Amino acid sequence: MAGGGNAIRGSRVGAGPMGESERGEAAPRVWVSYWCSNGHEVRPSFAKEPDIVVPEVWDCPRCGFPAGQDRDNPPQPPKNEPYKTHLAYVKERRSEEDGAALLEEALDALRQRRGES
Template sequence: MGEQDRGYHADRISVSYWDAAGNEIVRHFAANLPDEEIPDVIDSPQTGLPAGRDKDNPPQLAKTEPYKTHLAYVKERRSDAEAAQLLDEALDQLRSRRGGGTA
């Protein structure tokens, strides 16, 4: 009687995921979904940690890199000698502009 009222239920499969805290998360997918479309890792709704299909080896939280300023990136690209040379060139240009404009 329920199927007549609500239609037929699609076949589905249940996939278990485990996070590093040992929590099991079960997700349901359509039975005809190819295996490559079922995710290997999901986010655990209880802990926010990544959860994988392997109970014995759950994925670990990826190490996040701290925010870098523009100056930090510039210091990675330039040596101290290059930085001093660029600063000297910029100061020479500034002095020539200011000296030339006031004369």
């Protein structure tokens, strides 16, 4: 079809002259301030109802650190441990002497399978 004539061109679902009367009234809201250790403030809103529990901690959308309601004492960011290799975990469980003994035992078994002395 040439030339268009599409009546809904440029519109989307939910677009149009809809107001409070068609959507219903918004629930009363309460805004709560949270601060992270970088000093960022985030103010999410919550429904103002008796059964709604406002969380103690909220994630900061700017840095991802946890944010609390006490501006002077924000929660500390979690300590990230560096990546450990499998060998690092093994060394935590075994001493150098144990490791040397296990290596020697494995080499002896390998030599016997190969017919070496």
